[in-house]
Amino acid sequence: MAGLFIDVEVADEVRGDAELAKRLEDACPVDIYAAKDGGVEVVDANLDECILCELCVQAAPPGGVVVKKLYDGTALER
Numbered sequence: 001m002a003g004l005f006i007d008v009e010v011a012d013e014v015r016g017d018a019e020l021a022k023r024l025e026d027a028c029p030v031d032i033y034a035a036k037d038g039g040v041e042v043v044d045a046n047l048d049e050c051i052l053c054e055l056c057v058q059a060a061p062p063g064g065v066v067v068k069k070l071y072d073g074t075a076l077e078r
């Protein structure tokens with residue numbers, strides 16, 4: 001489920017990558033990513049804590065992670 005203000009989309013090839021999962025978990029200062037069962041889980045309860053730092057977008061390969069700003073329809077991506 002999305003947050004009220006933020007949603008995060010993780011591409012399938014990132015979702016199942018244990019190494020990327022750990023990188024995302026380490027990168028996000030507000031714990032929106034959890035490395036679990038060899039993949040990454042988005043922690044829905046923390047989504048609206050996102051500070052739009054873009055660290056997750058940079059930690060993932062291009063297109064791997066999209067942070068959607070539901071309040072203005074734009075997104076952080078690369």
Ligand code: SF4
Pocket residue numbers: 008027028029030031032049050051052053054055056057067076
């Ligand atoms: S932009 Fe920053 S705070 Fe938001 S999900 Fe990515 S790493 Fe976490």
